[in-house]
Amino acid sequence: MTTPEFQLAFLNKIQRLFAEGDFSASYKYALLIAIADIAVESGRDDDQPLVIPHRSLGAKFVDLYWQQSAPFKNDALLIQNNGTQAAVISHIAHFRGQSNATTANAARSATDFKSLLTRVTRIVVDKPVFHIQNLGGTRDQFLFESGADSITLLPGVAYCLRRFQPLVQQLARSHWIDHIKRNKQNASLLGQDTDLESFLFETSRQSLAIVQTGLRKISNRCFYCGRSVSEVDVDHFIPHSLYPRDLVHNFVLADPGCNRSKSDTLAAKQHLSKWLDFAQTNADNLAQIGHEAGIVADERSMHSVARWGYGNAVASGAQGWIRSAQYEPIEGDYLELWR
């Protein structure tokens, strides 16, 4: 296990990276988010090195930048580089124009996707992978070593990224938003628009509506209290604040009361057990809903994310939400549900 001193030093480095790193494009934020996501989705919980193929990073970049490569307003794209547009955005925007794919999910089965992935991967390797460990003008290799076709996260790094995932995500996102706002080329586009964060990072309302319709077909009841309701919200089973990447298996329907009350907490064991059954029983339906809504359906990653979330909760002594104002401690027996 990594020592508290190691973890503190890691957080200090991350802080320095944002303060002193050279960010002419938004790529380094994307790279941090990508490796933090991969660390969680790997399903591991040790402090060993983690090998990440370059193409896996490229694929994450396509996912992250896909929705940002759509016009923000009046056919114009947000500029994500000082100077000319960030090449990843240009490549994806071009690909979107040529293919009929409207979602990153659909794009993966398009004929030219492989060459898009190759182009994006090359940029990721040449730019952020090469530069991210330059802090204050000197090289400080604290995240990974570079190989011919992969990077290897150093011992303890994947562990820390998992441990501090919400913090790393939040830092990277808020700096990313600032980066776009500070770029004078975007001034006229942005105006007083305050919805930049949802444009950049959140699943569109349109996709959520498709998820809602799909889930209603499976069951029209609140997932948590079982009441049949006319008005339902789409709830993130693993809270969005904990893990902001949307995977279709993470959506359940909840009546507004349960949704509000559960808020950013993890659900109690009875709900977790039901959710695991639900994901298994409805695997085909969920894959179909993901396909229609353009949201990734990756059951294995979802399990890794959920185990990670509950594992952290056990370690930190968090409470699980049962129903309005009722909680129970999340204990080790929760994790046995996966055995």
Ligand SMILES: [Zn+2]
């Ligand atoms: Zn309910």
